[in-house]
Amino acid sequence: IYKILVYSVGEPPAKFDWAYRDDDKKYHKEVGITPQDFFKKYVGWDLDNYVSTINAPTDDKPYNHVYTVELLGNVVGGRQVRHLNLEINDFKSLAVKQLQSGEAVWFGSDVVKSSDRKIGIMDTKIYDLEGLFNTDFSMTKAERLDYVESMMDHAMVITGVDLDENGNPLKWKVENSWGEKVGTKGYFVMSDDWFNEFVYQLVINKNLLSDELKETFDKESKQPKVLAPWDPMGALA
Structure with missing residues (x-):
């Protein structure tokens, strides 16, 4: 090779x-x-200060535990990929905190779902497929993962968030890597509903984790639960 x-x-x-x-x-x-x-x-980043968090609400991945994927990784002697699975509100809260600290958020998602690359919008209501076909296409996030109807297929960067008066996210600013001819000079708007349904992975500064989550990550990272090679949480890498 x-x-x-x-x-x-x-x-x-x-x-x-x-x-x-x-x-x-x-x-x-x-x-x-x-x-x-x-x-x-x-660059100068200390990459050991960052952890991979995921939101995978499937029965085989209880929250607040650490997982890895068998055969995942392409660097000989490199660091093992380890995912800390979090409930969606904790997951999003960390993204907001990192943005508020002045740092962008790398994330993995299913970018082809409910999105328009020309106008740069990602929203669950962008296409009314159920109205067009008079058919209920609804599935939960867990069901889409279990049936391989969705998985991580693209990485981008969250650079901003619009919060309501209570600090809850309404929409997110996303920088894509497809050049300035898509979206608004390469930037997309992601609705909070789209985040809930199709964002699966965030890379978060470890200092933003609670003491309890830090302890869990450090302890379980030594022997994380190993997922099958075809698990959707290993699709992006």
């Missing part, structure tokens, strides 16, 4: 050159920088 990849895309570089212009149009150039040094200089 390594040989085929090298033939196709080249030997992974030990060092590389990189040039860019900053916001003031000033030119900068890095010569002979390593990937690790690039990460330390331009």
Whole structure:
């Protein structure tokens, strides 16, 4: 596999050159920088401070426990993927807290459901399929997962949230990766109902977890429950 990849895309570089212009149009150039040094200089995140949380309301995944997926992961010696399953209100509360702290939220969802990529709207009522076909298509989130009618298929970033007077989310601002020709210059609006139904994974700063959830994650991460390779919580990675 390594040989085929090298033939196709080249030997992974030990060092590389990189040039860019900053916001003031000033030119900068890095010569002979390593990937690790690039990460330390331009990114600098401590990824150990982040945890993967999920909302999977199926009977095989009780809330407030940690799960992993068999055979998931593509980095030799890399960190095992571990998901902390949370009830939807706790799940959303962490997303709001992270946004309020000034940090965007990486998330995984079923982006093709009830969405329009041209106008950039994700909402459960965007299409009236039941009215068109005079048929009840309703399923719970758990039923869609159990019957593989839905799963994570795309990652995006939540960059904002609109809250009501009681602090409850009404809609969310989403930055997609499909370029500026979709949505509003690449940004989408996600209704809170859509979040409830089709958002499955959030990457959250560990400092935002309650002490109880931190303790649960640290304890159970050493030996998480292993899900089957085809479990929908492993579909995105």
